[in-house]
Amino acid sequence: MPVADDIQSSWADEVEIDQGALPPPSEVVENGLKIVTEYKYDNDNKKVKIVRTYKIEKRVVSKSIAKRKTWSKFGDSANDKPGPNPATTNVSEDVYMQFITSKEESQRTDDGELDGLKPQSSSVIYKCRTCQGEHWTLSCPFKNSEIVMAKANEAAKAAEVKTTTTNKYIAPNLREGAARNLPREPPGPRRDDTTAIRISNLSNFAVEADLDDLVRGFGPVQKLYLAKEKSTGQCKGFAYVHFKFRADAAKAIQTLNGYGYDHLILNVEWSKPPQNN
Amino acid sequence: MKPLMLQGHERAITQIKYNREGDLLFSAAKDAKPNVWWSLNGERLGTFNGHGGVVWCLDVDWQTINLITGGGDSSCRLWDLETGKNIATIKTNSSVRTCNFSYSAYQAAYTTDKAMRHPCEVFIIDTRTVDDSISSQSPILKWEITDSKVTSMVWGTLDETIITGHEAGDLIQWDLRTGKKIHSVKEHNHQINDMQLSRDGTMFITASKDQTAKLFDTSSLELLKEYKTERPVNSAALSPILDHVVLGGGQDAMEVTTTSTRQGKFDARFFHLVFEEEFGRVKGHFGPINSLAFHPDGKSYASGGEDGYVRVQSFDQSYFDYTFDYNRD
Known part of the structure; x- marks a missing residue:
């Protein structure tokens, strides 16, 4: 601080003067630690205090190394103080080795970042809902064959079980024999919905991150969509999740349907293709 | 472990x-x-x-007394390590691409580029007494390389041979008594960027722009192992204590700005020596790795990158605990 003049300066000036002087740097050595404190101005002209803590270690080394330790610095480092100069030596953030166990995995990590952007398979983006083959359901060779029958039977059985075990109210569209159980022709080339699930009865305060937390454990997710009110940005109470694999989606439905989340009971089902109007 | 980041250079690292x-x-x-730098x-x-x-x-002799460096200013220089003084300067016709002390440091070898109408040449000089006289002394041996230029070089066993790696991917072993070829193999089909000896000098590893690194026998130049990647390999080093190899590389510096860091694949990759x-x-660098070196105790390694940083990374316990699972089918 400069010595005060005879003329009383205004408080605003005093702040200015205060800023001009930086406290002197200090160096303290105590219990094996060296603590260096410095002050400087950052880019926004704000005063910054920098505290660096060094651990002092003693090591036993061979004679030749010990002799080299006595060498004095030269070249551009000639004026450096003993110890690392922060201008040239820094400790960077922790970096850990990532272990790779097999070849397939190494390839997966290679293009993992772009996976989400690629179409699911190279050229075929549709899948038969009867036999999961790479053709339209309409042209399925197993159409009207045993598989379809078996499936229909299964569906009927499942519906039976449902009606017998629950006494709860069931919405008309969910009731046995409702339109969703009937095989429907795909309306045209659209996104593969076979791996998509619909989560409803979500709380109004749910955000994408909550949803992500909820479904991430089941497998790789292709797309998350949380329906939101346009004006308020609040959740409308339902969301769609596209998994990469159908098996993961099935697992998610099994676990999450009826799961209590945010004081509400979730309702999870397969996503229905859009209605044909 | 937290790596040490050494920021002493303003431009890309060439060798560490x-x-x-x-x-x-x-x-x-x-x-x-x-x-x-003090590595600790x-x-x-x-x-x-x-x-x-x-x-x-650059290269340092086994007693850490002198350093030899070669540069694009058409000079090869010898330095006193204790004071950092330039003891001798050998003027060359074109830039010096590689320089190495022999193990005993009684001799040193350096090679020059084919440039400015001068051929690529190999020089062997006497460095038993390092003083100003080296600047004017004529080399013990020198010979011209007529085909592709030398891009890397190591000394063979007992200071009797040197092995040069060439721009076209050839490896040639030279007899130092005559300056004649003993062996010549072509296992790489692109420039050999780096060659490093194993701890005992019986094997050496090459890093090539053809996206592979290969392990050779020092005396017969027999190909022993091959490590494949999907990017040019700029440097490769052998662990002195474990059967491990570290590879560093990345795409060419000129292509770096057009792709993301993740895609650039700038991480150091560890391979099993045998399998x-x-x-x-x-991970670490945000440019290709140009040079790698294992600490002689095998507990840390350093990498120098196109980004101008040298990173000294100590291994965590997990690295030493890791065992390569080779019972798998």
Whole structure:
């Protein structure tokens, strides 16, 4: 601080003067630690205090190394103080080795970042809902064959079980024999919905991150969509999740349907293709 | 572990090396001042000021008394390590691409580029007494390389041979008594960027722009192992204590700006020496790695990148606990 003049300066000036002087740097050595404190101005002209803590270690080394330790610095480092100069030596953030166990995995990590952007398979983006083959359901060779029958039977059985075990109210569209159980022709080339699930009865305060937390454990997710009110940005109470694999989606439905989340009971089902109007 | 980041250079690192005991780490870059660091805490011991341009290569003798550097300013220089003084300067016709002391440091070899109507040449000089007389002394042996130029070089066993790696991918072993070829193999089909000996000198590893690194027998140049990647390999080093190999590389510097860091694949990759399979990666640089070196105790390694940083990374316990699972089918 400069010595005060005879003329009383205004408080605003005093702040200015205060800023001009930086406290002197200090160096303290105590219990094996060296603590260096410095002050400087950052880019926004704000005063910054920098505290660096060094651990002092003693090591036993061979004679030749010990002799080299006595060498004095030269070249551009000639004026450096003993110890690392922060201008040239820094400790960077922790970096850990990532272990790779097999070849397939190494390839997966290679293009993992772009996976989400690629179409699911190279050229075929549709899948038969009867036999999961790479053709339209309409042209399925197993159409009207045993598989379809078996499936229909299964569906009927499942519906039976449902009606017998629950006494709860069931919405008309969910009731046995409702339109969703009937095989429907795909309306045209659209996104593969076979791996998509619909989560409803979500709380109004749910955000994408909550949803992500909820479904991430089941497998790789292709797309998350949380329906939101346009004006308020609040959740409308339902969301769609596209998994990469159908098996993961099935697992998610099994676990999450009826799961209590945010004081509400979730309702999870397969996503229905859009209605044909 | 937290890596040490050494920021002594303004431009891309060209070569880094530890001395025999591993207490000092040397780095050369495309700026004119090679640096020397204490490897333990990253403190800079000094810089070697004198070159007038890119420094392509450096080597330190086994007693850590002298340093030899070669650069794009058409000179090969010898330095006193204790004071950092330039003892001798050998003027050459074109830039010096590689330079190495022999194990005994009684001799040193350096090679020059084919440029400015001068051929690529190999020089062997006497370095038993390092003083100013070396500047004017004529080499013990020198010979011309007529085909593709030398891009890397190591000394063979007992200081009797040197092995050169060429721009076209050839490896040639030379007899130092006659300056004649003993063996010549062509296992790489692109430039050999780096060659490093194993701890006992019986094997060496090459790093090539053809996206592979290969392990050779030093005396017969027999190909022993191959490590494949999907990017040019700029440097490869052999662990002195474990059967591990570390590879560093990345796409060409000129292509870096057009792709994301993740895609650039700038991490150091660890392969098993025998099974040729990758088992680990370490991230860090945001440009290709140009040079790698294992600490002689095998417990840390250093990498120098196109980004101008040298990173000294100590291994965590997990690295030493890791065992390569080879019972798998």
